[in-house]
Amino acid sequence: MKEQLVLRVVAKCLIPPILIFGCYIITHGELSPGGGFQGGIVLASAFILHALIHGRATLHQAFPRNLWATIATIGALIFAGVGTYSLLRGGQFLDYGWIVPSHPAKGEPWGMTLVEYGVGLTVCSVMVLIYDMISEPAEDDPTVDEDSA
Amino acid sequence: MSEQLLVDIGLLTLVTALAIAAIEVRSLFGAAMLAGVYSLVMALEWTTLHAIDVAFTEAAVGAGISTVLLIGALVHVGRDEKKPRRRVDLRGLVVVGITGAFLVYGTLDMPAFGDPQAPVHTHRAVRLVEQQVGKLPGGPGERHAAVENAADTAFEPTSVVGSDPLDLVDDFAGHVPNMVTSVLATYRGYDTMFETVVILIAGMSMMLLLQRRRKDVR
Numbered sequence: 001m002k003e004q005l006v007l008r009v010v011a012k013c014l015i016p017p018i019l020i021f022g023c024y025i026i027t028h029g030e031l032s033p034g035g036g037f038q039g040g041i042v043l044a045s046a047f048i049l050h051a052l053i054h055g056r057a058t059l060h061q062a063f064p065r066n067l068w069a070t071i072a073t074i075g076a077l078i079f080a081g082v083g084t085y086s087l088l089r090g091g092q093f094l095d096y097g098w099i100v101p102s103h104p105a106k107g108e109p110w111g112m113t114l115v116e117y118g119v120g121l122t123v124c125s126v127m128v129l130i131y132d133m134i135s136e137p138a139e140d141d142p143t144v145d146e147d148s149a
Numbered sequence: 150m151s152e153q154l155l156v157d158i159g160l161l162t163l164v165t166a167l168a169i170a171a172i173e174v175r176s177l178f179g180a181a182m183l184a185g186v187y188s189l190v191m192a193l194e195w196t197t198l199h200a201i202d203v204a205f206t207e208a209a210v211g212a213g214i215s216t217v218l219l220i221g222a223l224v225h226v227g228r229d230e231k232k233p234r235r236r237v238d239l240r241g242l243v244v245v246g247i248t249g250a251f252l253v254y255g256t257l258d259m260p261a262f263g264d265p266q267a268p269v270h271t272h273r274a275v276r277l278v279e280q281q282v283g284k285l286p287g288g289p290g291e292r293h294a295a296v297e298n299a300a301d302t303a304f305e306p307t308s309v310v311g312s313d314p315l316d317l318v319d320d321f322a323g324h325v326p327n328m329v330t331s332v333l334a335t336y337r338g339y340d341t342m343f344e345t346v347v348i349l350i351a352g353m354s355m356m357l358l359l360q361r362r363r364k365d366v367r
Contacts (some may be wrong), residue, residue, distance in 0.1 A: 025205075030330045033201040041209040047345045048217060069356065079342050094338035112334040115341070122345050126352035127214055133355040134221040 011053050018046040026120035028057075030071060030112045036119025044127035065132060068125040073089045075121030085109065152195065160194045178220070178228050187217035203327040277332055 017105025025039030053060040083094040087106075091098030098104070164187060171183035188211025195204035260267035331340050 004191050029327065030334075031326050032327070033205050033327065035327075035330050035333070037169070038202075038205045038209045041214050045209075045213055045217075048214075052217075066354070069352070072349050072352055076342075076345050079345050083338065083342065094335070094342065096335060108335065110331060114339075115334050116330070119341070119345050122349055126348050129352040131214075131218060131221060133359040134218055135224065136359050 007053050007058045008071055013047055015046045015050060018042060018049070022120075022124070023047065025112070026116055029116040036116035037123050039116075040120040040123030041046070041127055043124040044131070047124075047128045048131045051128075051131065051135075056135065059128075063128075065129070068132070072125040072129065075118045075123075075125070078118030078121065079115050079130045082111050082118070086111065156197055157194070160190055160197065161297060164190050164194065175230050176228060177223055177226065181216060181219035181223060184219065188212040188215065202327075211239060275334065280298045 022039045022041075022043035022045075025034035025042055026036055027039075029035030029039065047059065047063070082096070086095045086098040087093045087128070089098040089101055091101075094111075096104075096108045096115075099107035099109070100112050167183055167187040167190060169181050171187060174180050174183060188207050192204045192208040192212065195201075195207055260269075266269075
């Protein structure tokens with residue numbers, strides 16, 4: 001769809017605001033509606049929009065498939081890591097108050113914020129991955145890249 | 150009859166009609182679009198119920214990503230259903246009818262819609278709103294509670310504890326203003342964590358299944 005001028009221009013105008021909005025939803029998860037899950041999906045929609053218009057090959061040039069898989073794993077590890085950290089500080093698993101034992105009222109928002117970031121990373125990259133996989137051409141295609149093997 | 154109820158009835162009728170249309174329509178492309186519209190109307194319904202987080206998710210996931218993924222899948226399966234199905238399966242209708250009747254019977258025991266005295270508003274929700282669930286005695290939560298009692302109101306920056314400047318209570322006195330995030334991230338932390346893991350596994354499974362298929366084709 002690269003030759004469609006309107007699509008290209010609209011996407012160019014839309015993608016940066018979508019990215020900013022996605023980051024906003026993730027970072028303000030504990031203050032306003034939204035959170036890691038919704039923000040991650042909004043972020044992913046920006047990448048998917050780009051891939052829809054410019055083809056998946058350009059997406060793979062900037063972000064190879066293995067990178068998405070790595071980011072997804074890192075996100076889940078951040079979540080588990082925050083839980084383990086509070087465990088190591090002497091509390092229970094995922095008891096965020098123990099992140100700052102001297103001041104649990106500070107630890108709780110810290111924990112939630114980090115956890116939301118983790119969820120956002122995982123959801124965003126998995127959604128892009130799923131789109132990438134579903135739009136995989138079934139037959140032989142010269143644009144199919146080898147960076148995933 | 151209140152306006153709220155009118156809007157609810159209108160939206161839910163629309164949702165039902167859209168669901169039936171999505172099942173009945175022969176064009177798969179049309180069905181995918183109808184599913185997206187269904188999610189959008191559901192998001193409106195969640196908004197009228199003041200469940201903004203759910204509405205947000207419904208709009209982003211149901212109307213956004215799901216539609217894109219469904220259409221992406223259409224590239225492989227074609228735009229139309231292959232063969233017409235049997236119009237009515239009597240056995241299925243009986244099973245569905247009985248199950249539905251039981252579900253409706255079950256709702257008869259539930260408190261009236263919007264009843265402020267319903268157990269869900271009086272039993273656990275109070276502690277959830279105070280964000281005191283899961284705070285262990287002897288843990289930092291106890292101190293948290295002490296700070297909180299001294300702070301009294303949630304949205305006022307107050308200094309209560311000693312001279313240590315690091316002990317300043319933050320603006321929300323340990324509360325996270327978005328209650329939904331608070332419940333999801335702490336009270337149901339395990340649930341949310343393994344939800345994230347489930348999403349991760351879904352992505353990994355997609356990679357394993359579809360990448361292998363491509364290699365087989367070659």
